[in-house]
Amino acid sequence: MNRYLKIVLIEFSHFSRSPFKITSLIFYVLAVIYGCQNGYALIKKHNDEITSIKSGYKSHIDKMLVQYEEIEQGSIKKPRRDPSVPYWAIWNTPSYAFKYPSPMMVFSLGQSEQYGYYKKVSNWSTTFDNDLAQEIANPERLSIGTLDFNFVLIYLTPILLIIMLFNIGGLERDMNFNKLIYLSNVTKKNWLMARFLFYFILLIILLFSLLSFYGLLSGVFQNEIISFFNLLLLIFIYVLVWFTIFYIINFSGSGSPDQALKMISTWLILCIIIPGAFHQFSSLKHPTNYMTDYLDVSRDQKYAIFELSTDVHQSKLVESFPNLKNTKYAGDTTVDRSIVSKCISALVNELNKKVASQIEKSSEDKNQFIKRYFLFNPVIYFQNKVNAFSKTDYYAYRDYRQHIQSIIDKKINFILEDTWNKVNIKKEKYIQYVEIFE
Amino acid sequence: MLTIILNEWKILVRNRAIVYITILFILSLVSVVWMGVVQNINQKEIQQSAQKHIRSQWDNLKPMNPHRAAHYGSYAFKPISILNSLDDGISAITGNVLKLEGHVQNEIVYSEASQAISLSKFGKLKSSLLLQYMIPLFLIFLAYSSISSEKESGRLKLLVFQGVSFFKLIFSKSISIWFYGLFLLTITISAQTFLGVVNQEILYRIALIFLSYACYYYVIACLTTYFSAYLKDNTSALSSILATWIIWTIFLPRIWGNSVEKFYPLPSRQDFKATMKEDRSKGIDGHNPTDERREKLKNRYLKEYNVDSLKQLPINFDGIVMQEDEEYGNLVWDKHFGSNYAIYKSQKKLYQLSGILNPFASLQSLSMGLCGNDMVHHLDFLEKAEKYRRYLIKELNDKHAFGGSKTGNWKWTVDETFFKSVEGFNYRSPSIYEKIVHYIRDIFFLMTWMFVTTLLLRFNINKNNLL
Numbered sequence: 001m002n003r004y005l006k007i008v009l010i011e012f013s014h015f016s017r018s019p020f021k022i023t024s025l026i027f028y029v030l031a032v033i034y035g036c037q038n039g040y041a042l043i044k045k046h047n048d049e050i051t052s053i054k055s056g057y058k059s060h061i062d063k064m065l066v067q068y069e070e071i072e073q074g075s076i077k078k079p080r081r082d083p084s085v086p087y088w089a090i091w092n093t094p095s096y097a098f099k100y101p102s103p104m105m106v107f108s109l110g111q112s113e114q115y116g117y118y119k120k121v122s123n124w125s126t127t128f129d130n131d132l133a134q135e136i137a138n139p140e141r142l143s144i145g146t147l148d149f150n151f152v153l154i155y156l157t158p159i160l161l162i163i164m165l166f167n168i169g170g171l172e173r174d175m176n177f178n179k180l181i182y183l184s185n186v187t188k189k190n191w192l193m194a195r196f197l198f199y200f201i202l203l204i205i206l207l208f209s210l211l212s213f214y215g216l217l218s219g220v221f222q223n224e225i226i227s228f229f230n231l232l233l234l235i236f237i238y239v240l241v242w243f244t245i246f247y248i249i250n251f252s253g254s255g256s257p258d259q260a261l262k263m264i265s266t267w268l269i270l271c272i273i274i275p276g277a278f279h280q281f282s283s284l285k286h287p288t289n290y291m292t293d294y295l296d297v298s299r300d301q302k303y304a305i306f307e308l309s310t311d312v313h314q315s316k317l318v319e320s321f322p323n324l325k326n327t328k329y330a331g332d333t334t335v336d337r338s339i340v341s342k343c344i345s346a347l348v349n350e351l352n353k354k355v356a357s358q359i360e361k362s363s364e365d366k367n368q369f370i371k372r373y374f375l376f377n378p379v380i381y382f383q384n385k386v387n388a389f390s391k392t393d394y395y396a397y398r399d400y401r402q403h404i405q406s407i408i409d410k411k412i413n414f415i416l417e418d419t420w421n422k423v424n425i426k427k428e429k430y431i432q433y434v435e436i437f438e
Numbered sequence: 439m440l441t442i443i444l445n446e447w448k449i450l451v452r453n454r455a456i457v458y459i460t461i462l463f464i465l466s467l468v469s470v471v472w473m474g475v476v477q478n479i480n481q482k483e484i485q486q487s488a489q490k491h492i493r494s495q496w497d498n499l500k501p502m503n504p505h506r507a508a509h510y511g512s513y514a515f516k517p518i519s520i521l522n523s524l525d526d527g528i529s530a531i532t533g534n535v536l537k538l539e540g541h542v543q544n545e546i547v548y549s550e551a552s553q554a555i556s557l558s559k560f561g562k563l564k565s566s567l568l569l570q571y572m573i574p575l576f577l578i579f580l581a582y583s584s585i586s587s588e589k590e591s592g593r594l595k596l597l598v599f600q601g602v603s604f605f606k607l608i609f610s611k612s613i614s615i616w617f618y619g620l621f622l623l624t625i626t627i628s629a630q631t632f633l634g635v636v637n638q639e640i641l642y643r644i645a646l647i648f649l650s651y652a653c654y655y656y657v658i659a660c661l662t663t664y665f666s667a668y669l670k671d672n673t674s675a676l677s678s679i680l681a682t683w684i685i686w687t688i689f690l691p692r693i694w695g696n697s698v699e700k701f702y703p704l705p706s707r708q709d710f711k712a713t714m715k716e717d718r719s720k721g722i723d724g725h726n727p728t729d730e731r732r733e734k735l736k737n738r739y740l741k742e743y744n745v746d747s748l749k750q751l752p753i754n755f756d757g758i759v760m761q762e763d764e765e766y767g768n769l770v771w772d773k774h775f776g777s778n779y780a781i782y783k784s785q786k787k788l789y790q791l792s793g794i795l796n797p798f799a800s801l802q803s804l805s806m807g808l809c810g811n812d813m814v815h816h817l818d819f820l821e822k823a824e825k826y827r828r829y830l831i832k833e834l835n836d837k838h839a840f841g842g843s844k845t846g847n848w849k850w851t852v853d854e855t856f857f858k859s860v861e862g863f864n865y866r867s868p869s870i871y872e873k874i875v876h877y878i879r880d881i882f883f884l885m886t887w888m889f890v891t892t893l894l895l896r897f898n899i900n901k902n903n904l905l
Contacts, residue, residue, distance in 0.1 A: 020677060031689070038696065049706055114531075114552040116707070130537065131711075133547045136704045136778060138785050140695070140806075140813045143528040145559050147692040155559065159684055167673060174673065256673045261579055264680065268575060275558035276567045280470075283562060284477050288534055288550040290488040290515050295535070299510055300495060366554040384555050394555040 003186060004194040011198035015164075024163040029206065031156055035149035036214040039106035039390075043218060046101040046117055053118055057094035061434055064092050068427035086418035087342040089425040090411055095121045095437035097407050099400040102391035103218040104227050107211065108150035110392025113142055119404055123345040123411045126352040127401040128294050128359065149211075150386045153235060154379060155271050157203070158242045162263040164199045165246050168192065170256030192250055200243050207235055227389045234389070238382050270379050278370060278377045286366035289359065297355045302348050310337045317343055317416070320350055327420035342419050346412045353405065360398065367394065407437065439610045442602075446614035450580075459576070464625050467568055471629040474523025474564050478634075481518045485534075488515045489863075497858050501851035504838040505760055508831050511539030514823040514863050516546065519810030520635055521643060524626075525566035527811025536820070538827035538863070540764065540834070543771040546820060565626050566805050569651055570798070571687065574658045577619050578683060581662035582676045584611045590671065608895050612656075612663040619655035623648060643808045643870050650804040653884040657797050660891035667899045686798040694792040694799065698785045704778060714774045721766030722759060732759055748845040756846065757839025764831050771824070779817055786813055786876075793883030800880040800887075807877050810867055814876045818868050826863045833860050 015021055067083060070076040081088045099117040116132040119125070134142075145151060169192050172178035182188060211232065215221060220228045246263055253259035308316070314335060318324050329339055374381040387393035414433065423429070450456050492513045499507060514536045522529060533546035561567055585608060588594040597607060627648050634640075661682070665675040705713070722731040736748065739755060748755050786803075793800035806812040843850035 020681075024681075027689075034693070045706075049708055053708060111551070111556055114549060118708070128548070130544050130547055131707075133533065133545050133707075134549075134552070136707050136710060138699060138704070138782050138813065139528040139532045139816060140786065140789065140803075141699055142531045143561075143806075144691050144695040144802075146696060147689075151559065151692070155688065159688065163677075163681070166677075171673070257583065257676050260676055260680065264575065268571060272558070272560045272567065272571055273563065276560060276563035279557040280473060280477065280562040280564070282554065282557065283530075283550070284473065284480065286554070287477075287481050287484050289548070289553055290484060290535055291548050292488045292491055295492070295513060296495075303510065363553050370555060370557065380557060383559075387556055397552075 004190055007186070007191060007194035008198045008201075011195045014195075015198070015202075021164055024160060025206075028152070028156060028160045029210070031147065031152045032149060032207070032210050035147050035152045036106050036210065038146055038148050039109055040214065040218055042109055042112065043101045043103065043105050046105075050098050050100065050118060053096055053098075057096065060092075060094050064430060065427060068430055072426060083430070084425045085342070086423055086425055087415055089430050090415055090418075090433060091122065093430070093433040093437050095407055095411065097121050097400070097404040099397070099403075102224060102227075102396075103215075103220045103222075104224045104231070104390040105392055106149070106214050106218040106220070106390075107231060108386045108390035108392050109146050109148040110150065110387035110390055111394060111397065112392040113137060113146065115397045115400075117400070121404055121407045121411065123408065123415055124348070125404065125408050126294075126298065126349075127356050127404050127408075128291065132401075132404075149214075150383060150390070153207075153238065153386065154383050157239060158267045158271065160203070161199070161239075161242050161246055162260065162267065165196065165250065166260040166263055167256040168195050169250045170253055170259045173253070173255045174257075189251070192247060196243055196247055196250075200239065203239060204236065207239075208232060211235075231386065231389045234382065234385055241378070274377050275380050278373055278380065282366060282370055285369055286362070289362060291359065293358060294352075294355050297348075297351045301351050305344060305347050305351070310335050310340045313340045313344060313347065316347055321346065321416055324416060324420050327417065328422050329420040339419055339422075343416055346416055349408060349412050356401075356405070360401075363394070363398075410436070439606050439613075442607060442610035443614045443617070446584075446611060447617070450614075450618065456580075460622075463568075463573070463576070463622055467565060467622065467626045468629045470563055470568060471523060471565050471626060472633055475630075475633045478518055478520070478523045481522075485515050485517055488513075493862050496860075496862075497854060499854055499857045501853045503848055503851055504834040504841070504856075505540070505756070505848075507852075507857065508540030508760070508834045511537055512830060512863065513537055514819075514826065514865070516816075516819055517865055517867070519815065519867060520640055521630070521647075521809035522564075522811060523634060524564060524630055524647065525805045525809040525811060526562055526564055527806030527809060528813060528816060529811045530562070532816050536823050538823065538830060540760070540831050541767060543767075543775060543824055543827065565630070566809070569623065569626060570802065570805065573619055573622055574655065575683065577615055577655060577658050578662050578676075578679050580618065581612070581615045581659055582666055582679055583672045584615065584663055585666040586669065586672045586675050589667075604899055605896050608663055608667050608899060609660075609892075612659045612895065615663070616652075616656050616659040619659065620652055623651050623655070639869050643810075646870065647805065647808045650801055650808065650881075650884060653888055654797055654801040657884070657887045657891050660888075660895055664891065664894045664899070667895075686796045690792060690796045691799055691802065694789060694796075698788045701788055702781050702784045704781050710774060710778070714770055717770045717773065718767060721770065722763045735759060735762055751845055754839050754841070754843045754845050754847065754850070756848070757835050757837070757841075757843075760838060761832060761835035764828070764835060768828060775824075779821075782813055782817065787879070790879040790883075793880055794886075797884055797887040800883045804877055804880045804884070807873070807880075808870065814873055815867065818873070819865060822865055823863065830860060 064083065067076070067079075071078055071084065078084065081091070083089050083092055097119045099115075101112075101117070105112065114134050116134060119129070119132055167174075169178070169188075172181060181191060211228075215228050245266055249262045249266065250259055253262065305313075317340065318330070324330055329336065370377075370380070384393055388395065414436075418425070425433075492515075496512055499510070502510070516529075516532065516534045516536070518529070530550040533549045535548045536546045537544045560571070585594070588597070594607075598604070627644055631641075631644060636644075662675075662679045665678045666672075669675045669678060722729060722735065735758070736755065739751065739753075739758060740746065740748070743751055743753075745751055789799065790803055793803075803812065807814060837852055837856060841850075841852060841856075
């Protein structure tokens with residue numbers, strides 16, 4: 001046992017005498033720091049943007065409160081968009097849906113650059129509106145990708161390992177003194193393993209230390225400690241998988257160039273070719289959705305609803321929202337166009353929800369197709385796992401869309417209930433709205 | 439020199455592993471091109487059917503007020519470039535659907551990347567993926583020991599004693615490996631030519647693609663041979679060229695790509711919208727009857743037609759106001775979208791400068807540009823779609839103003855005959871001749887790299903390195 005421990009320690013002197021390996025490790029550490037720093041900067045940017053939006057809508061609320069006071073005191077006339085009417089009061093209640101960045105985002109930007117993270121929500125909003133588009137960014141830069149920690153871990157870690165490990169066992173074979181080593185009462189298997197162990201420990205310690213530092217900086221330990229430890233476990237497994245692959249290559253290798261060739265080919269196949277092939281297959285099986293169903297709802301079907309008569313609108317509303325039967329207006333014998341027309345967005349929202357669920361289903365089918373082959377496409381599995389821990393994956397943004405939908409629904413419910421109950425909105429009620437949607 | 443090249447090829451052909459790998463490469467390249475062509479055809483059909491669907495809705499609109507039709511709007515679906523099967527560039531990242539409507543220039547939305555979980559960070563398995571990553575790496579493996587193993591075996595001394603010049607020997611070895619890259623490249627390009635659609639424009643582009651990759655392979659072959667000749671053994675040569683390859687393909691594109699955004703920052707969406715809204719508010723508001731600027735416009739028209747009230751006007755003033763609103767809006771969109779586009783272009787130019795250090799960046803930029811899938815082509819689509827939007831809305835506003843209705847008559851409608859008379863959006867991708875200016879830097883840097891690596895072989899290898 002002591003002999004193998006000694007081999008581990010001797011590997012340190014091998015490593016310290018190789019400027020090529022040390023330089024590579026320094027570059028790698030810089031890449032980890034650069035990647036985490038990119039994540040940290042994005043968290044800060046998102047938080048700053050959210051704060052700025054919030055401060056903007058506070059001034060709008062103040063203006064509205066003054067307007068209510070003036071109307072109640074009779075010092076001004078009610079404007080065209082009368083805020084004492086529930087529809088306009090809710091229209092003037094600022095409600096933004098934010099996707100707050102998780103502190104874990106420091107470790108993976110994931111798909112965060114593909115989606116918007118704030119949205120002004122009204123009763124006419126949908127979860128596929130134009131303003132939910134990604135932040136303004138250079139598409140070529142997005143296509144090349146950002147160097148975040150996830151990228152460093154998934155793609156650069158194996159490259160670092162290749163640089164560290166390609167000549168282990170190979171150099172001895174290149175110089176033809178490999179047999180001398182086995183004469184010293186060590187087996188090839190254990191000798192290689194002991195040497196690999198040094199790099200494994202070095203890398204794990206390095207990664208865990210850097211991650212803990214950035215975790216502390218971004219506040220992971222206060223909010224996301226379980227995700228953080230899951231991430232550490234995932235890193236441990238991922239690094240172990242690569243060590244195992246490279247161990248097998250070196251064990252059966254016939255020299256440094258042969259080992260380097262096999263290692264880089266394995267990296268190329270696992271990290272570029274297989275993911276690229278699955279990317280291509282998934283596009284063949286599930287081509288890009290041009291969202292025509294959604295476009296039809298947002299235009300033709302919406303316009304078709306507008307064309308209906310007030311009577312039909314009213315009966316459709318009652319049919320879709322049976323609670324309306326218990327409202328004040330339901331007891332009236334005459335049809336009030338001003339009440340019914342303010343609730344049409346509720347009917348459009350039902351159509352939007354239906355089509356949104358179809359779109360989500362088609363995306364989910366594509367996801368399931370990709371996931372089904374994770375066993376053959378393991379690198380992408382790990383990549384998506386890190387995104388999931390960092391709440392920057394497709395599902396985190398699907399949840400965000402659901403959150404937006406819940407705000408739309410809430411707004412519509414208030415419009416329906418309060419309009420049909422003929423509620424006259426005063427300052428206190430407006431404040432209630434503001435608090436609900438805050 | 440020719441004898442050395444032929445001799446090298448004979449050695450290559452005798453090596454069974456290389457023959458098998460070559461067959462594998464040929465099969466992979468042809469099948470990848472074929473899959474790309476099939477995917478292109480599928481996607482094109484879907485795109486065209488979406489465009490037709492939207493057009494038929496427009497053609498069959500019920501009688502409608504023209505301004506309402508402007509709100510109803512239309513959609514432009516980003517078409518697939520024909521050479522998408524070679525390199526899909528940024529097409530998975532950018533949106534595909536652009537709403538064209540009155541009062542606003544929208545942004546393109548619904549990218550493929552936003553419709554599923556994250557996939558490959560290096561793009562789909564298109565020919566470009568093999569041509570940019572796999573083949574250069576294979577050339578490296580063929581070339582790294584080309585001189586060093588001759589050195590180690592002592593064969594080099596024998597060759598020198600036979601009177602072979604150092605440069606001729608090294609250069610011939612580089613060329614023989616380069617020819618191997620060209621061979622695979624020719625297979626890919628031929629497959630694309632036979633399987634895909636070909637016309638004169640595509641042939642120009644394909645020829646330029648061939649030349650770009652040929653330049654890059656030349657650089658790779660020469661540089662690897664240089665390392666092999668300059669460094670003392672196989673291991674050092676392989677480590678150095680692999681390190682260079684990793685820095686070129688993995689590190690530099692990302693780090694430089696991120697850095698250009700810091701040099702030329704883009705506004706946040708929130709700021710972009712807020713400043714546009716601010717500028718927009720300074721113009722006429724077509725939907726606000728109490729707007730001051732509308733009043734001025736009204737007086738101008740009353741004077742022009744020599745009447746006292748809007749009702750006496752022989753035209754519909756509402757249409758005039760809407761078009762005036764549009765014209766002002768267009769100035770605002772041009773200013774703000776134009777500013778973003780200018781930043782994109784500056785970022786691209788700065789990114790292209792990385793070609794000084796990294797020929798891979800120049801190759802990548804050229805490859806997606808020549809395949810019609812880079813930002814230059816994307817912006818061309820956006821600009822043409824916006825031009826169409828302006829045409830569409832002007833047609834509607836002019837009909838509203840001069841079609842025979844009177845001011846305030848919002849119930850006045852036009853029927854499908856008019857809607858059918860409005861031309862649809864037909865996007866024609868620009869010719870490479872129009873856009874080649876954007877790639878001069880890339881071409882220049884690739885050629886410079888060719889020149890520099892040739893010079894390295896010619897002047898930086900001497901007897902001491904070799905013997």
